[in-house]
Each structure stands twice: as structure tokens, then as C-alpha cells.
Amino acid sequence: MNMVAADLCDFTVFSELKESRAILPGSDIFGKIEAFLYFEAELMDSHAYDDWLALWEPGGLYWVPSNQADLDPDRSVSIIYEHYDQISDRIFRLKDKRMHSQSPKSRLIRIVSNITVAASGGSDVLVSSNFILGEARSGQHQSLFARATHLLKQGADGFKILGKKVYLINNDAPMRNVTFLL
Amino acid sequence: MPDRLDIRGRDYDAAGLRSLVAPGWIHSAVYTDAKIFDLELERIFHTGWLFIGHESEIAKTGEFKRRQMGRQPVIFVRGQDGEIRVFLNRCRHRGAIVCEVDEGRDSFFRCWYHGWTYSNAGELVSVSGPDGYGPSFDASENGLTPVPRVEDYRGFIFAALSEKVLPLEDYLGNAAKVIDILVDAAPGGELSVRAGSNRTIYKGNWKQVGMDGYHPLFVHASVLATWERHTDSGHSLGATHSANPFDFDGISETRDFGHGHTMLDFRKHRLKHSGKYRALLENTPGGADYIDALYAEHDVAWADMLLAMAGDPHVGVFPNLQLINNQIRIVNPLSVDETEVVMFPVLFSNVSTEINALRLRQHESFYGPAGSGSTDDAEIFERVQLGLEANLDPWINISRGMEREWVDEDGTIVGHVSDEVPQRAQIRQWLAMMAEESPDGRR
Numbered sequence: 001m002n003m004v005a006a007d008l009c010d011f012t013v014f015s016e017l018k019e020s021r022a023i024l025p026g027s028d029i030f031g032k033i034e035a036f037l038y039f040e041a042e043l044m045d046s047h048a049y050d051d052w053l054a055l056w057e058p059g060g061l062y063w064v065p066s067n068q069a070d071l072d073p074d075r076s077v078s079i080i081y082e083h084y085d086q087i088s089d090r091i092f093r094l095k096d097k098r099m100h101s102q103s104p105k106s107r108l109i110r111i112v113s114n115i116t117v118a119a120s121g122g123s124d125v126l127v128s129s130n131f132i133l134g135e136a137r138s139g140q141h142q143s144l145f146a147r148a149t150h151l152l153k154q155g156a157d158g159f160k161i162l163g164k165k166v167y168l169i170n171n172d173a174p175m176r177n178v179t180f181l182l
Numbered sequence: 183m184p185d186r187l188d189i190r191g192r193d194y195d196a197a198g199l200r201s202l203v204a205p206g207w208i209h210s211a212v213y214t215d216a217k218i219f220d221l222e223l224e225r226i227f228h229t230g231w232l233f234i235g236h237e238s239e240i241a242k243t244g245e246f247k248r249r250q251m252g253r254q255p256v257i258f259v260r261g262q263d264g265e266i267r268v269f270l271n272r273c274r275h276r277g278a279i280v281c282e283v284d285e286g287r288d289s290f291f292r293c294w295y296h297g298w299t300y301s302n303a304g305e306l307v308s309v310s311g312p313d314g315y316g317p318s319f320d321a322s323e324n325g326l327t328p329v330p331r332v333e334d335y336r337g338f339i340f341a342a343l344s345e346k347v348l349p350l351e352d353y354l355g356n357a358a359k360v361i362d363i364l365v366d367a368a369p370g371g372e373l374s375v376r377a378g379s380n381r382t383i384y385k386g387n388w389k390q391v392g393m394d395g396y397h398p399l400f401v402h403a404s405v406l407a408t409w410e411r412h413t414d415s416g417h418s419l420g421a422t423h424s425a426n427p428f429d430f431d432g433i434s435e436t437r438d439f440g441h442g443h444t445m446l447d448f449r450k451h452r453l454k455h456s457g458k459y460r461a462l463l464e465n466t467p468g469g470a471d472y473i474d475a476l477y478a479e480h481d482v483a484w485a486d487m488l489l490a491m492a493g494d495p496h497v498g499v500f501p502n503l504q505l506i507n508n509q510i511r512i513v514n515p516l517s518v519d520e521t522e523v524v525m526f527p528v529l530f531s532n533v534s535t536e537i538n539a540l541r542l543r544q545h546e547s548f549y550g551p552a553g554s555g556s557t558d559d560a561e562i563f564e565r566v567q568l569g570l571e572a573n574l575d576p577w578i579n580i581s582r583g584m585e586r587e588w589v590d591e592d593g594t595i596v597g598h599v600s601d602e603v604p605q606r607a608q609i610r611q612w613l614a615m616m617a618e619e620s621p622d623g624r625r
Contacts, residue, residue, distance in 0.1 A: 078542070
């Protein structure tokens with residue numbers, strides 16, 4: 001399994017994060033992590049596609065498993081399993097007016113909460129958060145409930161996303177389109 | 183065009199049903215009227231052959247999956263004796279489902295209402311408080327109800343709730359040969375359908391999930407633009423769809439095999455463009471071995487074809503199965519305007535992990551609830567369902583290619599890939615099962 005994918009799995013030991021140290025709520029760095037997640041949520045809700053893509057490290061992994069919270073992506077299907085180049089294709093399509101499933105666009109609001117820093121080492125931090133996402137589009141609405149796991153890299157110009165996994169709790173049930181950013 | 187036909191208060195006897203279909207035309211009530219949907223469940227989904235699952239999904243004894251046959255919940259299970267069976271998921275006592283999880287592995291199914299317990303071969307093995315039943319109670323008459331007909335074609339298990347259906351191979355007819363394009367593409371013929379699924383849902387009639395080679399240039403315009411952006415991307419389906427296979431001047435075809443089975447036939451097109459997929463395989467660990475295995479197991483012409491087609495028959499088996507790209511797809515009608523589509527990526531047992539991972543990535547790029555392609559299909563199906571409610575001019579035009587289609591030597595009707603040969607095939611079988619003494623022998 002890809003190393004970033006392994007870090008994002010609950011069942012694996014964080015192989016890259018050996019110097020694990022606690023980052024507690026109230027600390028300066030915890031506040032920066034919180035602000036980053038809220039900023040990312042705002043970009044996704046407002047369809048600021050290029051700005052969101054700019055949050056990613058080249059080589060980053062965007063992963064939404066199917067059927068369960070954790071799986072081996074080389075042996076089981078996911079809903080999204082994309083590295084930076086494919087994420088970039090996704091953004092290219094989202095900006096194309098002929099992406100019918102986002103024409104008109106969904107109106108989105110998400111509430112991000114329950115942020116905890118699961119592990120850290122070097123410049124990397126592994127962050128867990130929950131979100132509730134409401135979507136309204138074409139006279140219909142749906143609510144999605146999920147846990148996000150971010151592997152962030154801290155650099156001179158703030159955090160970048162090395163990996164992000166979104167576990168939708170209904171990922172084993174029939175789902176309507178989720179073509180907006182998760 | 184047929185005359186406007188007001189269906190308010192109309193009876194759907196055989197004549198009424200026939201009046202909804204004319205050469206090249208379908209009345210929108212076929213897609214919007216809940217009374218017709220109820221008849222479809224009774225006469226198509228609760229009578230004829232349905233695809234249930236692939237044998238590899240329940241490879242081990244005791245493995246089971248929950249499936250639907252129309253409204254009827256069933257269990258697809260391999261018994262302790264190794265036999266594959268399909269049972270109605272209903273306790274013979276008071277009717278609760280006895281299998282409440284989507285999948286698993288167990289020796290028994292227990293009803294937790296009063297404790298009746300069945301073996302995974304369906305026998306009633308214990309009743310709580312047996313003294314309460316008199317000597318006339320016979321456990322052997324109270325096993326799980328088997329679905330009357332279960333047959334398989336090369337590991338694809340089909341079942342029918344009526345005894346009176348044709349033998350499966352007769353029902354599949356010439357469609358069986360194209361299923362071979364998928365099975366033979368797996369070394370040893372061993373498919374592995376154990377990689378989970380994408381379950382999607384859209385607000386539209388189930389018959390909209392057909393075979394259509396006319397829509398991609400429009401519905402999937404944004405995807406085609408992405409493929410053109412970097413034509414060498416190994417993670418898209420672009421490698422198997424090189425040079426536009428849907429071109430109006432191209433050589434791709436569509437086929438009507440009879441019984442509503444249809445194919446978008448890319449064989450000629452892909453044989454001319456197989457180099458790109460071969461190159462992609464050769465750059466994937468295990469790819470050269472995979473190519474060697476195809477040529478060792480099959481004659482050169484068929485191996486060439488298997489490689490060109492990349493295991494993609496692009497066939498629809500009426501009414502609920504499609505084999506498209508790397509997936510088995512099951513269509514479950516939920517109501518007249520709501521449909522579930524379950525997509526199971528198919529892996530090959532005897533190839534490298536990297537080739538199977540590539541198959542998964544190709545699938546995810548286009549399919550599933552966040553994929554680039556099937557999401558736009560779902561969006562358009564919903565727009566169609568809304569539009570069909572406007573029924574002063576109620577006729578849907580499916581005439582494209584009627585004046586240029588031709589009959590092949592095996593009896594299949596052939597048209598250009600963009601022609602509505604599949605739509606006409608589907609509605610012909612639909613009408614046969616709904617209104618006639620059906621050619622599949624159901625009555």
C-alpha cells in the first residue's frame with residue numbers, strides 16, 4: 001500500500017511519524033491547524049477550486065473509501081482515490097461548464113468539529129476531524145456526515161495537504177452524486 | 183409520429199400496453215406511470231431471468247450476499263456443501279428477513295424474532311420451543327424458500343422467480359459470446375469480484391440505464407476534454423478509449439442480440455488502436471506476464487481481441503446486468519422514478535496487484551458517486567425524468583438509424599454506434615414480457 005494511504009488508515013501504525021509528540025488544544029500550533037481546516041472548508045463550500053488545489057502538496061493523495069472506513073486501495077474500490085494529477089483533472093472538470101452534475105452548482109455549508117491531532121513527527125501532523133455537510137441543489141437537499149483525516153506538512157508558507165481521507169458514514173449505502181469537493 | 187395519446191384513466195391490458203410503443207417511438211408513460219412500474223415488477227423482475235451475482239463473490243463456503251429481485255429480498259449464498267443457492271430472505275414463520283447484513287460468512291441464518299434457525303443450505307435446523315408444534319409439523323417443509331430457477335454462465339449466476347423461463351443459455355443467446363470477452367481476459371478465466379462496490383442512486387426510471395452510443399460527446403464533454411488534456415494518462419480510461427470511438431464517421435457499432443440484450447460494439451475500433459493499452463500494460467509490473475498468458479491460453483486472433491478490448495464487453499443483459507469497462511453493474515428499480523445502480527469492479531485472480539490496482543483506478547476515474555462520467559449520466563437521467571412529465575406531446579423518439587441498420591449473419595441487428603438500436607431492442611423485449619406470450623417462455 002502507498003505510504004500516505006497507510007498513514008491515513010486507522011489500522012496502521014504511522015510509519016513516517018516516529019517522533020510522535022502531543023499537540024494539545026489551546027497551543028499555538030493547534031490554533032493554526034484549526035484555522036487551516038476552517039479555511040479549507042470555506043474554499044470547498046465556495047467552489048474556490050484553484051485556491052483549494054493550491055493547498056495541496058504535489059504528489060498529495062485524496063482518498064474517499066467505499067463500503068468501509070479503511071481498506072487496501074490496491075485491492076478494494078474507493079469512491080475517490082486520486083493523486084495530485086488526477087485531483088488537478090477533477091478541478092479542470094469542475095471549472096468546465098459542461099460538467100452537468102455541477103451545473104447549476106450545489107450550495108454547500110459544512111460544519112467542521114471534533115478536531116484532534118492524532119500524531120506528529122518532523123514537519124508532518126496527522127489531524128482527525130468530523131464534519132456535517134449540507135448540500136442544496138435543484139430543489140433537493142442532502143446531509144452528509146463524515147470523518148476527515150488530514151496529513152499536513154508544515155512549511156514556510158503554512159500547511160500543505162500531503163494526504164486527505166474522507167470517511168462518509170453512508171459509504172456502503174446507495175448515494176446520490178457527490179461531485180463537489182469533500 | 184403517432185397521434186397524441188392521452189393515457190389518463192387508461193387500462194393497461196395487452197392492447198393498452200401495445201399502444202404505448204410504435205416503430206421508433208415510446209410513450210413517456212412507460213417511464214413515468216407508477217401503474218406500469220408495478221406491472222414491470224410483476225412481469226419482468228418477479229418472473230424472468232435476473233443477474234444475481236458472480237460466483238467469486240461467495241467463493242468460500244458460508245459466504246453470502248444480500249440481493250434484490252425487484253421488491254423481493256434474496257440471499258445469494260454458498261452452502262457448507264459448496265453449492266451456490268438463492269433463497270428468499272424471509273423466515274418461514276412470521277416473515278422477518280433472516281439475513282440482516284449486506285454480506286458475511288456464517289453457517290446459519292437465524293431469525294431473531296422467535297429464534298427459528300436455518301442452515302446455509304436453507305434447511306430449518308431448529309425451532310425454539312419445538313414442543314409447541316404438533317406431530318404434523320414437518321421441518322423439512324419449512325426451509326428457506328429457494329428461488330425456483332438458478333443457472334450460471336461461466337460463473338455469472340442468474341435466477342428467476344418463475345419456473346417457466348427458457349434455459350439461461352437460450353435466453354442469453356449471442357450475448358453469451360461477448361461475456362467471454364471479460365472472462366477470457368482473466369488468465370485461467372478466473373475473475374475476482376471481491377473488491378467491494380460503488381452504490382449509486384438517481385431519481386429516474388430504471389430503463390434509462392441503457393446502452394447509448396449517441397450521448398458521450400455531449401454528456402461526457404468535460405471528460406473528453408480532460409482526456410485530450412494529457413492523452414498519455416495511465417489513470418484514465420483514455421487508454422482504452424483512444425481515438426474517439428463515438429465519432430459519427432467512425433467504425434464502432436451497436437448490436438441487438440435479441441431478448442433485449444445489447445452491445446456497444448467497439449471491437450473493430452479497438453483492434454485498430456490496441457497499441458496504447460498494450461503499452462500501458464507493458465509499463466505496469468506484471469503486464470508483460472499478463473500479455474504472455476493471454477497468448478498462451480488463446481489463439482492469436484482471440485488474444486489480439488482480448489487485449490484490444492481490455493476485458494470490456496460493453497454489453498447489457500436485459501433487464502438488470504451490464505458489463506461495462508472494468509465493472510459488473512446491477513440495476514435495481516426502486517420506484518417508477520428512482521433507481522439504484524451498483525457497480526462492482528472486476529479484478530483478475532491471476533495477475534499482479536499492480537494490474538488490478540490499475541483496473542480499480544480506471545474504474546474510479548469514471549464511475550461511482552464521485553466519478554467523472556456516471557455522475558453526469560445520473561444528472562441527465564434526472565433531467566429526462568423531469569422532462570417526460572411534460573406529456574402533451576408524449577412520444578420519445580428512438581428512430582435514429584432505423585433506415586440504415588442491417589442484420590448480421592448470426593441474426594443480430596447492427597447499427598452505427600450512435601444509432602438507437604439498443605433502445606429499440608430494449609423496448610421490444612419490454613413489450614414482449616409485458617403484453618405478449620413472451621418469447622422467453624415465461625408463461
